[in-house]
Amino acid sequence: MFCATLFSGSGYDQAFTENMARTIEYMQKGGRFRLVDGHDDICRCCPNREPDGCSLGTENVSGRDRAALEVTGLAPGRDMSWAELRECLGRVSEAEFQRVCGDCRWQETGLCSYALLRERAMP
Ligand code: SF4
Numbered sequence: 635m636f637c638a639t640l641f642s643g644s645g646y647d648q649a650f651t652e653n654m655a656r657t658i659e660y661m662q663k664g665g666r667f668r669l670v671d672g673h674d675d676i677c678r679c680c681p682n683r684e685p686d687g688c689s690l691g692t693e694n695v696s697g698r699d700r701a702a703l704e705v706t707g708l709a710p711g712r713d714m715s716w717a718e719l720r721e722c723l724g725r726v727s728e729a730e731f732q733r734v735c736g737d738c739r740w741q742e743t744g745l746c747s748y749a750l751l752r753e754r755a756m757p
């Protein structure tokens with residue numbers, strides 16, 4: 635949910651980037667995104683997807699997903715609108731953002747940040 639809201643057009647490959655852009659457009663037009671504990675619609679088109687996890691490390695990605703649910707107080711299975719996602723992220727502090735995203739490569743390369751979250755999230 636963090637990654638979709640902060641997406642800036644960069645991704646792992648063309649299929650991933652196009653699917654992410656399509657998913658965001660669908661949500662911005664009123665669609666809903668289901669929070670799941672495992673592979674979601676974003677993972678479906680990702681080159682890092684593996685049958686039972688993610689080549690970037692299931693433990694790392696699962697831990698990030700778990701932390702995202704904990705800091706937002708959300709549970710898997712909930713269908714979220716784009717506005718609800720942005721509202722939830724608006725309540726996330728910088729310390730909470732770092733708990734979820736601290737070791738992410740996109741943050742390390744400067745493509746994602748807490749400052750970007752503040753721009754995208756609803757106040
Ligand atoms: S820092 Fe990484 S994990 Fe966090 S929202 Fe950005 S891309 Fe996603």
Ligand code: SF4
Pocket residue numbers: 676677678680681682683684687688689690695
């Ligand atoms: S969790 Fe892994 S498979 Fe899913 S989108 Fe992220 S990098 Fe890709």
